[in-house]
Amino acid sequence: MSNRGNRAASSALACALFVSVTLSACSSGPAPAETLSAASPTAAASAATTSSTPATPAPLDARSAWNACAQVAQTEYVDKNDGSSIRPFSETTTLQTDGDGKTFVIVAVAPAHPIEGVGSIAIICSMSGTADAPHVDKWIMKDI
Structure with a gap:
């Protein structure tokens, strides 16, 4: 080869x-x-x-704030006025801010009996906290 x-x-x-x-x-x-x-x-x-990373609390949202404020409406108006009722949460409900920068939410209550010039009662709650722990700082009630 x-x-x-x-x-x-x-x-x-x-x-x-x-x-x-x-x-x-x-x-x-x-x-x-x-x-x-x-x-x-x-x-x-x-x-x-x-x-090991701690979870960050979710910020306050309209639904959580409304739920906390609805408890105030129940205790302070509905329980004291037989036949009245809380109007359901609406997807258009938002957290709002007043002139002082405080967050608030409104819960509408239907009165038991018609009141002249009044369509509903508004419970306005100033809020703080988080979605898991909303806190009603103060509240007021108004005829609207």
Whole structure:
């Protein structure tokens, strides 16, 4: 055989060995232990980081404020005036801000009996706190 034949045979053998080694590395067998141990601490560290972060309280929203104010309306007007009722929460209800920058919400109450010139009673509550812990700071009642 000539040198040229030997070189071609050697190249073919080298190429076959390279392909064989490369394909055996892509087997579906278990991953090396180094890969598993490297992945586990990362997952544990990220889980520990997220679980130790305290939750930020949700800001006061219209529904939470309205619910707290409706309790005042129930106690201060409805319970004292048989037949009156709190009008349901409306999706158009919003938290409002007065001239002093204080947050308030309005709960409407239907009186038990018609009152001349009055369509409903408004309970206006000045609010503070969070959605989970709304606080009625003060309230007033008005005929509207």
